[in-house]
């Protein structure tokens with residue numbers, strides 16, 4: 001009797017297993033397709049947007065708002081890359097070069113950073129891709145030494161790419177063991193985050209540049225950028241210190257003590273500078289906090305594309321904040337990213353009017369894309385991305401931001 005019942009139950013169990021495996025596979029395939037599908041290549045829909053008639057008044061208004069004043073800004077595009085990334089770097093330089101028209105096309109320089117060495121092959125391929133624009137090769141940064149953080153009286157260290165003497169490396173490795181993701185175990189990733197967070201602005205290659213646009217190798221741009229759409233000129237004209245595209249939340253596991261460390265800095269700073277308290281702008285604070293600064297909601301500017309006024313990041317108070325974070329050790333004990341750190345620099349020291357979302361710069365940093373939602377901007381820029389596929393996933397913070 002018992003055996004019988006067991007036998008009669010076997011097929012449904014098998015069937016249920018198959019259904020379970022089948023639905024798991026189906027979901028996995030859907031997720032994979034969604035993630036890797038080149039959403040920016042929806043040609044018919046994109047062509048129909050370009051064919052759409054727009055009210056001439058809207059175009060006139062757009063032109064009036066964008067203005068034609070284009071200050072002569074000294075700017076550079078920066079990428080941190082390794083020698084083996086040569087094909088991705090050449091792709092990114094070429095795609096940007098093809099899209100940069102007018103004055104933008106030959107005026108701006110590239111700065112390529114590398115902790116190691118750039119080979120002559122890398123140099124010749126990238127410099128011909130960028131020609132006639134200048135390329136500055138800032139490699140071997142791991143070898144640079146100097147005095148780090150004079151205000152903290154810290155000793156001579158590797159300037160850009162070493163584990164500082166005050167970090168307890170045994171403790172650091174023990175802490176990594178408790179973290180949820182495998183890639184957290186990578187020291188080079190932490191060096192990169194710390195470099196982008198604040199050290200890059202100490203590098204002599206940035207001397208003489210008013211603005212820098214940060215990119216990563218492999219990034220693509222989908223709209224033309226002429227003098228009217230030039231983000232550097234726009235930011236200089238409107239006195240903007242920080243420009244971004246996509247914003248999103250972060251994994252709290254990577255920054256558990258970033259906000260408490262920042263609050264300690266705010267208390268210290270406001271004690272020392274009672275007449276110049278931070279944060280300076282409540283609207284910026286409300287972007288990163290739902291409770292007036294009690295907690296951090298992890299909203300941050302996704303800074304693998306960002307445009308920064310160098311002078312802002314080099315201000316003594318901004319560097320002091322970076323040094324405070326660096327001495328606290330969270331770049332190594334945790335995995336503080338440069339994106340939340342830059343966001344907090346901006347929240348503490350900028351005003352809302354000095355921060356701008358650059359909606360019209362359409363780019364893809366895999367797997368996310370930003371594409372203009374405004375039809376005039378889309379047509380004017382000859383965009384080839386799909387506005388419907390612009391980043392708007394549930395973890396976006398874009399709805400929390402308006403430029404005005």
Ligand SMILES: *[C@@H]1O[C@H](CO)[C@@H](O)[C@H](O)[C@H]1NC(C)=O
Nearest residue numbers: 070071072073074075103107
């Ligand atoms: C802009 O600056 C560059 C170099 O700084 C210079 O060569 C160029 O002539 C300037 N253009 C204008 C229109 O002032």
Ligand SMILES: *[C@@H]1O[C@H](CO)[C@@H](O)[C@H](O)[C@H]1NC(C)=O
Nearest residue numbers: 101224225226229380381382
């Ligand atoms: C879009 O393409 C047209 C035709 O090739 C060109 O004249 C125009 O300058 C381009 N738009 C921008 C913003 O560069």
